[in-house]
Amino acid sequence: MPSSRFSGSLSAPKVDVAIDMGNPFLNVTVDGFLKAGTVAAARSAAEDAFHIVKSGSFSSHNLEKSLKKMCKEGAYWGTVAGVYVGMEYGAERLRGTKDWKNAMVGGALTGALISAATNKSKDKVVIDAITGGAIATAAEFLSYLT
Template identity: 70%
Template sequence: MSWNRVSGSLSTPTVDVAIDMGNPFLNLTLDAFLKIGTVAATRAAAEDTFHVIQKGSISSKDFEKTLKKMCKEGAYWGTVAGVYVGLEYGVGRIRGRKDWKNATIGGAITGALVSAASNNKTESIAIDAITGAAVATAAEFINYLT
């Protein structure tokens, strides 16, 4: 019996924009804002493009709505990412260690801040803080495994 093997690799394009703010905290925060904000804006554009294709036509009003949505989503998620990365870095500096606990604390505080800024009640703020901590910790462990 003959065996064939297929081998290959998949790599994604890497785009790095280096803006030196003169401070590692600011550099990391701005980097997270730009990267995640770009992903969120792209997702909003893709979603609206799908709806336009389904509808079969586009108007200037649709285009304007898409641009506004891209800016809003990009700014929102970029800000959340910047806050999280800044908090994780700050906690690490305060604790003097770089481990998963920084991600947990940063995620919890970010979840609570985003929830409080959305005018949620105390119970929702606590749930969002726990969710933020769980997601950040899981991401840290997954990143450690890869």
């Protein structure tokens, strides 16, 4: 009986942006901002392109709306990523070691800062800090598997 198999591997693309801000903390923060912001803007563009193709109507209003959404999403997610990598780097420098605890601290601080900037509830800030720390720690553990 004939059969076929698929063999291959997937690898994440490596994108290195070399921006020297004169300070390692600023370098990793800006790098995180640019990488996550670019991904968020591309995701937003793809989503809007899908909706435009699906509806079959393209106008300058749709294009302007899409560009504004791309900038907003890119800035938001870039800021979150920049804060996170900066906090993680800061924790690494303060602790003098590179391990999963830095991700936990960075995630918790990022969750708390972003939440405090957008919420007034202290309970929500604490919950978002716990969530940020948990997500960052899980991502760090998952990166060890690959």
